[in-house]
Amino acid sequence: MQHQWDEMHRTRKPTFVLCGEPQGDVLNLYVHGYSAFFNRQQLGNFKQQLAAIEGSTNLMLFWPAGHFLENLFAPFKDVLASLLGGGGLGAATVGVGKAIAYFLDHYKSVEARVDEVAKTLLPELAGYLHDQSLPVRRINLIGHSLGARILVKSLLASPEIARELPLNNLLLMGGAICTSSPWDEVSAPLKGRLINCHSSKDWALAMKPDTERCIGRYAIDVTPALKAKVTNVHLASFDHAAYWPQLKTVVQYTDLLQERRGMIRVDSRSSEVRFAEADVDLYPALMQARPEELKFLAELMAQKRSAAIDASVREPLKLAIELQRMGGDSFMNLARGHGVGYRQIAEDVAQRLGIKFDQPLEHVTLAEIEGQVAETLIEQYKDKLSRADRQAFEAELQAAAQKEQGLFNRLDVGRSATAALSGTALAGLTGFILRRGAATAIPVVGQALAAAMLLVSGVRAFSGPAYSITTLAVLVVGVIRQRMEREALNQELDLVVQVVEAFDLPRDTVMRTVATD
Structure with a gap:
């Protein structure tokens, strides 16, 4: 790694870096964007992260992208x-x-290097594969930010070589390139799909020093001719820096390695699968879930007699489909071919619990709905616990608060900044429920909703949403989403710490500024 770092910075010439040992005949080529690595340690960490992508040989193009520091x-x-x-x-x-x-x-100055790097990328890739004697049957190209621009321009710069190479999918994450690019030419040599991951929360591209409308914030216009080639994936919770830390999630969510075939029993062309994969409030969160959270959700939903899954299921797609089914009326599900979206599930739970908001429910953020559901259930939950369980529950809440505070301990900022994060109640309640297990948790929350359910009569009582299950599911999904946001915040704080230590800036003043930002 030392040699590669020194050589690239000495010659300013891009170099290929093999990440881990070759794994089969599928090659993933990753191209980073602007300001990716400040030192050799960051490059080494990134190399290890790419090596952890299983089922493919992972190769990175290390190019002189500079660093804003x-x-x-x-x-x-x-x-x-x-x-x-x-x-x-x-x-x-x-x-x-x-x-x-x-x-x-x-x-x-870095942006000006893009065309130069793109011009030679595919010819040098072909030469590298020949020199290293790597057996490659399929190549996936993955680029972030300016790295996405490099890949797009490389396909346009070398169309003949692009057709000779076994190029499969082109995955663009937070792409810093205009939506009006010639996508028909870009996608022509691909045997697979052009996948554009974009997010309206990508403020880095919104602040880019030009007026370019970038694909990292907006969908590519899919004309009839592009329908079979181009797929837009809206990752609503992602900012510009979220893609690399959550790369495994992106790879799985977009099915880059085409692993889903035969992995799920339901027809991959069914409306339920398409609807679940399109639910950006649910499916990406389940892809980030921890094993104990997936286990709890599976056990939770499997207790319903009409469940189509058993307690051993861990696949996020299956769990998403089942939760959407349980959130809807079974007769309506049958008519439309799928359940309801997670946002509607969360809103239904909030209304069932009698939660009031200061603005119309459709204008309330999903995170706020999840937090209010947790806070409302806390008192109901504690009232039904034994004395020993109540003490354990209070300890769980206290532990969650201390964990949240711990995020800022190394920064020496006050409790006011921690309070702004919120979510202590959500994390504490969900953590306690996860430890008790689904079989114990359902009766407690279910009793709190039983009286309301008795008011529902006729067919609806048998076919309506399973609120005792969806209520707990909202808690679990909420804590997953909050952990994702906390990890993104932690990365930003790590950068602040690096700046403070590298340039000996006034620590107390900087940290007070961060705390009030």
Whole structure:
């Protein structure tokens, strides 16, 4: 790794880095974006992460993408120290202006290298595969940010070589390239799909120093001619930095390695499968679930006599389909060919519990609904526990609060910042329920809803949603989603710590700024 780092920075020439041992004849080529690695350790960690993608040979293109710390902080250490330490308005204005100018110049200088890297990428890949004698039957191209732009431009720059290589899927994550690119030409040499992962929460692309409408924030316009080739995947909870840390989830969610065939019993072309995969509020969260959470959900839903799964199921897709079924009326499910979306499930649970919001329910964020459901259930839950269980429950809540506080301990920020994270109640309640197990948890919450269910008469009482199950499912899915957000926040705080330590900035002032941001 030391040699590769030194050689690339000496020659500024892209180099291929094999991540782990070859695994079969499917090759994944990963191309990082702007400002990816600040030091050799970050590059090494990234290499290990790619090596963990099983079922394929993993190769990375390491190219001179620079890092914003090179030109943004180092030349202005004194000015930034003055600004953060309470310096005058004049120094602050000049410092910010210079920092922005340097950032723009640095980004533009890196962006200018894209065409040069793209021009030689496919020819050099073909040469590398020949020289290394790697047996490759299928190649998947995966790019993030400017790395996505490099891959798109490489296909346009070398169409003949692209047709000769066994290119399968092109996965673009947070792509920093215009939506109006010639996608018919880009997708032509692919035997598989062009998959565009985008998110409206990608504010890094929204702040990009030009007016380009990037595919990382918007879907590609799928014309009839592109329908069989281009797939847009909206990852609503992702920001620009979320793709690499959650790469395994993206690979599985988009079925990049085509592993789903034969893995699930339901017809892969059924409306239930398509509906579940399109539920961005549920399926990506289940892909991130921990084993104990999947186990709990399976055991929870398997207790319903009409369940189509048993307690041994762990596949996120099967669990998503079953939860959507249980959230809807069985007769309506039959008529439309699938259950209901997770958002509707959460809203139904909130209404069943009598939760009131200050604005119309459709305008309330999903995280807020999940949090309010947890808070409402806490008192109902505690009232039905034995004294010993109640003490254990209080301990779980306290442990969740301490864990949340622990995120900031190394940053020396106050409790006010921790309170802004919220979710202690959700994490505590869900953690306690997971430890008790589904068989014990259902009667407790079910009793809290029994009176309301008795008011429902006729066919609806037998065919309606299983609220004792969906209520607990909302708690579990909510805590998964919150953990994903906390991990993303933790990565941002890690970067702040690196900046503070690398440039000896005033620690207390920086951390107070982070806490109030």
